[in-house]
Amino acid sequence: MTTKRHTFKQFISLVIALMVVFFAVSVASANGGPHNGVDVGTPDCASCHRINSASGTQSLLVQDTTTLCMSCHGTGLGANTNVADGMYMAGGDDYRYNEGLANTPDGAPLLGGGFVSYKGKPVTSAHDVVDGSSMAWGNGVARGASASLAQSMSCTSCHDPHGSSNYRMLRETINGKPVSVEQVDEGAAKDYDTENWGAGVDSLCAACHDSYNVTSAGSGSDIAMVSSGGYTHRVGMSFSDGSNVNPETIGFEGYTLPLAQSGNGDLVACMTCHLPHGTSATTGDGRDTNLIRMDNSGVCQVCHQL
Ligand code: HEC
Ligand code: HEC
Ligand code: HEC
Ligand code: HEC
Ligand code: HEC
Ligand code: HEC
Numbered sequence: 001m002t003t004k005r006h007t008f009k010q011f012i013s014l015v016i017a018l019m020v021v022f023f024a025v026s027v028a029s030a031n032g033g034p035h036n037g038v039d040v041g042t043p044d045c046a047s048c049h050r051i052n053s054a055s056g057t058q059s060l061l062v063q064d065t066t067t068l069c070m071s072c073h074g075t076g077l078g079a080n081t082n083v084a085d086g087m088y089m090a091g092g093d094d095y096r097y098n099e100g101l102a103n104t105p106d107g108a109p110l111l112g113g114g115f116v117s118y119k120g121k122p123v124t125s126a127h128d129v130v131d132g133s134s135m136a137w138g139n140g141v142a143r144g145a146s147a148s149l150a151q152s153m154s155c156t157s158c159h160d161p162h163g164s165s166n167y168r169m170l171r172e173t174i175n176g177k178p179v180s181v182e183q184v185d186e187g188a189a190k191d192y193d194t195e196n197w198g199a200g201v202d203s204l205c206a207a208c209h210d211s212y213n214v215t216s217a218g219s220g221s222d223i224a225m226v227s228s229g230g231y232t233h234r235v236g237m238s239f240s241d242g243s244n245v246n247p248e249t250i251g252f253e254g255y256t257l258p259l260a261q262s263g264n265g266d267l268v269a270c271m272t273c274h275l276p277h278g279t280s281a282t283t284g285d286g287r288d289t290n291l292i293r294m295d296n297s298g299v300c301q302v303c304h305q306l
Contacts, residue, residue, distance in 0.1 A: 035161060048068060066130060066132075066154045069161075070084060077092060080093050080104075082110075083112060083114065083115055083277055084115050086109055086110045086277065086278070087109060087110060087114070088105070088110060101189035103191055104190070104192040104193050105193070110192055111194075112275060114278050115277055115278050117280060121280035124280055124281060124289040125279055126277060126279070126291070127276065127278065129157070132154055133153060134148050134152040135147065136148075137212070138209040138212045138229070143212055149175055158170055158171060158174065167201070168197075170204055174204070175208050177203075179207050181198070181201050184196040184198045195271075197271070198260060201260045201269045201270075202235055204270075211229060213235065217237070217242055235272075236269070238265045238268070239257075239272075245304070246304065249272075252298065253294070253301075255299075268303075274291040275292075276291070278291065281294055
């Protein structure tokens with residue numbers, strides 16, 4: 001970490017950058033909360049930055065990144081979306097940051113999952129944003145192998161706190177790779193219990209796990225797959241494609257799996273099976289739950305209803 005190594009020059013250029021952004025940004029995005037850009041008279045920048053009393057490790061932040069995000073998105077006041085418990089809390093907003101509407105019912109499970117608990121049960125696997133691990137499976141290496149990322153994980157590995165053109169403020173560049181996730185129109189109010197991701201959603205996961213992003217037909221049985229880590233489940237196709245003999249996305253244990261809304265037939269994506277934050281699913285035999293949505297990898301039976 002570079003805490004103590006901020007030079008005076010870096011400090012001045014950040015102050016200037018803050019001022020430039022302050023005067024330049026006038027168009028508010030529809031992201032909600034303090035992520036809106038500048039509304040003069042609201043504490044938008046100051047809710048995360050201090051010019052003279054910053055104690056975070058970089059960018060004059062009030063706290064280290066994940067701690068900062070959790071100060072509002074945890075169980076306390078600040079935001080309705082409590083990502084610690086993966087739950088929408090209708091009374092969670094602080095009036096100062098309360099901008100925009102949402103039509104999500106109190107207590108609804110959030111779409112990303114949880115980092116501490118989810119659906120009232122402790123999380124069994126989650127992306128590690130707390131102590132920031134950085135060894136990612138398939139990051140420039142074959143599936144099943146892992147390699148180090150340039151930066152360790154935090155909330156801002158995936159989200160841009162200043163807003164972006166992507167769904168849910170996902171970064172436009174992650175791990176040096178372009179990420180583009182289409183936002184399906186949610187209407188005037190935010191909807192935190194219906195997936196509204198569209199084309200490109202797999203570019204998020206592929207930015208760090210590129211070799212898992214296999215879109216060729218028959219990749220579960222094509223011998224050519226062996227050299228890149230073995231047979232693997234295809235993504236990016238319709239759920240009823242080719243060798244899925246009796247396809248459904250609803251039904252098994254009452255579950256409906258989300259697909260990437262693409263206009264002409266929705267597509268299977270990484271997040272059809274995985275949650276991006278964390279899952280509380282369990283396996284009978286103590287295997288790693290790998291961010292999978294359902295107990296015992298039950299996602300398979302939802303689509304392959306044999
Ligand atoms: C929700 C918290 C939050 C708010 C609100 C916020 N920032 Fe930031 N800002 C961050 C974080 C976190 C970083 C560290 C870089 C990163 O991880 O993306 C950062 C970094 C920066 C940087 C360093 C360059 C960069 O983009 O990394 C500047 C300049 C900046 N912010 C200006 C602003 C201004 C001006 C405002 C008000 C319009 C503002 N920020 C509002 C969280 C916030
Ligand atoms: C000062 C309080 C505050 C801080 C700090 C904060 N947020 Fe938020 N954030 C909000 C509020 C309020 C919303 C609007 C939705 C809600 O009420 O939960 C929001 C919304 C979001 C959304 C959803 C955007 C959308 O399109 O609907 C994301 C993603 C997000 N924040 C990420 C972050 C990250 C990452 C950080 C840390 C860098 C952070 N937030 C820090 C208050 C905060
Ligand atoms: C691996 C990438 C990734 C990381 C790391 C990550 N998020 Fe997210 N986040 C997502 C995605 C993808 C969604 C959209 C989920 C959906 O709509 O299905 C999301 C959704 C959200 C939302 C909207 C509510 C919801 O659950 O849908 C908030 C708020 C949010 N993230 C905040 C955070 C905070 C705070 C952190 C750090 C503690 C964090 N995220 C870390 C990818 C990530
Ligand atoms: C910024 C890089 C980054 C992005 C983007 C990212 N991951 Fe990860 N992922 C990691 C790292 C690092 C680990 C290993 C450490 C950890 O669990 O955080 C990991 C671990 C995992 C694991 C294994 C978890 C376990 O229990 O061992 C799965 C599954 C996974 N990621 C799926 C996804 C999916 C699906 C997406 C897209 C929604 C995604 N990842 C996006 C970096 C990333
Ligand atoms: C969202 C729907 C969906 C889910 C969930 C799903 N599958 Fe599939 N599966 C498909 C489709 C569509 C195909 C055909 C893909 C192709 O063209 O290669 C397929 C193909 C397969 C194949 C045949 C591959 C080949 O090339 O012969 C196997 C085996 C398989 N899936 C196993 C699983 C397992 C195990 C799981 C749970 C981890 C699972 N599937 C979850 C839709 C799904
Ligand atoms: C059809 C369901 C399904 C889809 C779609 C899917 N996964 Fe997985 N994934 C699993 C299951 C089940 C596991 C648990 C280990 C296993 O069976 O291979 C897993 C494991 C993982 C792991 C942990 C390391 C490992 O190999 O065990 C990573 C990383 C991962 N998936 C990333 C991705 C990414 C990135 C995508 C999209 C490009 C994706 N997955 C799409 C079901 C799926």
